[in-house]
Amino acid sequence: MGLLTSVANNLKANLAFRQGKVKCEGIDVNLTANCTYDCLFCECQQLPSGTDLAKEELFNLADQMAEEGIPCVFFGGGEPLMRPDFLELLRYFSSKGIRISTITNGSLPNKLTPEALTVIDQCVDTLLVSFDSAVPEQYNELRNHKKAFELGIATLDRLSSLENCKKVITAVICRSNYQEFPGLVDLAKRYRFDNVVFQPVSDGPNYPELSVKVGKTDLMLRPEDFQGLKESFEQTEAAAKKCNIRTNIPRLFPWVFRYFDNHANDRIFYHGLVNVFQCIVAFNRICIRHNGDVQLCALVPGRGNIRQSSLRELIGARYPVKEQIREGNLTEQCRKCFCGMDANLSFSVTYRPFSNLRQLLILAKSRLLS
Numbered sequence: 001m002g003l004l005t006s007v008a009n010n011l012k013a014n015l016a017f018r019q020g021k022v023k024c025e026g027i028d029v030n031l032t033a034n035c036t037y038d039c040l041f042c043e044c045q046q047l048p049s050g051t052d053l054a055k056e057e058l059f060n061l062a063d064q065m066a067e068e069g070i071p072c073v074f075f076g077g078g079e080p081l082m083r084p085d086f087l088e089l090l091r092y093f094s095s096k097g098i099r100i101s102t103i104t105n106g107s108l109p110n111k112l113t114p115e116a117l118t119v120i121d122q123c124v125d126t127l128l129v130s131f132d133s134a135v136p137e138q139y140n141e142l143r144n145h146k147k148a149f150e151l152g153i154a155t156l157d158r159l160s161s162l163e164n165c166k167k168v169i170t171a172v173i174c175r176s177n178y179q180e181f182p183g184l185v186d187l188a189k190r191y192r193f194d195n196v197v198f199q200p201v202s203d204g205p206n207y208p209e210l211s212v213k214v215g216k217t218d219l220m221l222r223p224e225d226f227q228g229l230k231e232s233f234e235q236t237e238a239a240a241k242k243c244n245i246r247t248n249i250p251r252l253f254p255w256v257f258r259y260f261d262n263h264a265n266d267r268i269f270y271h272g273l274v275n276v277f278q279c280i281v282a283f284n285r286i287c288i289r290h291n292g293d294v295q296l297c298a299l300v301p302g303r304g305n306i307r308q309s310s311l312r313e314l315i316g317a318r319y320p321v322k323e324q325i326r327e328g329n330l331t332e333q334c335r336k337c338f339c340g341m342d343a344n345l346s347f348s349v350t351y352r353p354f355s356n357l358r359q360l361l362i363l364a365k366s367r368l369l370s
């Protein structure tokens with residue numbers, strides 16, 4: 001998105017926010033609690049299984065999204081490809097005109113049959129494959145599975161034939177893998193992927209009701225790693241430019257070092273980054289868990305369940321934690337926030353441009369570069 005479009009969208013969102021009329025732009029749906037992996041940075045295996053939303057419940061959600069005019073869905077998990085009805089879900093949501101993005105951990109290449117590839121190519125707008133390192137041992141270690149790399153490569157290979165759907169490699173930034181990021185550009189080039197995007201590891205629990213996995217904090221980068229990460233980013237960006245692959249590195253630069261620097265503090269990270277912060281993600285998206293529970297975002301619990309309430313009620317509901325965030329008072333979970341960072345920062349600087357003038361200029365520069 002160009003700088004001008006981004007400014008225009010943010011100004012529109014600002015007006016809507018001030019009037020209390022923010023439109024829900026997308027829903028993140030965790031399709032399942034099940035997963036093939038037990039990654040070092042994820043608590044997914046602690047989730048109780050057997051409570052996933054049924055196909056009919058998800059079809060009903062698609063119907064409601066179409067009625068409410070909500071344009072986008074992101075299917076996450078657990079591992080979405082584990083659902084036997086995954087292709088049916090893609091077909092159904094797509095038939096309702098909903099733009100679909102989804103993600104896989106790359107562990108199930110055999111599910112990517114010619115039929116599956118055709119459906120994905122027809123129905124999915126953006127497909128992300130988690131692939132954290134081009135070094136097999138590193139990747140296997142992070143994903144805690146001795147065949148993760150081999151399976152991941154087979155997945156990239158099968159997906160390379162997709163023509164319509166945008167293909168993205170996504171990597172978690174951890175202490176053990178950050179030096180190897182340029183290798184991911186080579187993989188993207190070899191398997192005809194369009195983008196490589198990075199997200200910093202979070203050492204909070206991925207699911208708010210679970211306790212954080214032991215050892216997660218060791219994955220966080222420390223100040224002595226920052227120069228190495230900067231160099232790795234520069235090399236990765238240079239390699240990507242040469243082969244016309246896009247990355248989100250210019251967008252990460254304004255905040256990622258501060259994010260890692262802050263993680264051991266009690267401070268809300270955002271408050272060191274902009275003078276006045278306002279979260280928009282809790283208002284323009286909602287997150288529906290595998291069992292139908294609603295969350296405000298990936299980290300903060302919400303109220304209600306799609307099994308008991310209509311989507312309209314859930315989106316319009318007002319309750320204390322949501323009002324607290326509307327008033328600019330963040331929660332304990334927000335200390336670990338990293339999802340929607342771009343959206344939240346752009347929104348904040350346009351919401352309070354004079355208070356956030358310096359950050360506004362930094363962000364404008366990063367948008368021009370990306």
Ligand SMILES: C[S@@+](CC[C@H](N)C(=O)[O-])C[C@H]1O[C@@H](n2cnc3c(N)ncnc32)[C@H](O)[C@@H]1O
Nearest residue numbers: 041042077078079103104105130172200201202
């Ligand atoms: C929760 S997973 C679900 C989809 C699928 N199982 C996968 O791993 O791609 C979604 C994304 O979140 C990333 N992720 C998981 N735990 C994380 C954490 N603690 N910090 C940052 N990213 C994390 C994963 O690497 C993946 O790219």
Ligand code: SF4
Nearest residue numbers: 035039042044078105
């Ligand atoms: S990050 Fe994805 S692959 Fe890893 S355990 Fe969590 S849900 Fe499974």
Ligand code: SF4
Nearest residue numbers: 279281282297334337
């Ligand atoms: S964790 Fe982030 S996205 Fe969620 S409510 Fe807090 S600031 Fe907003």
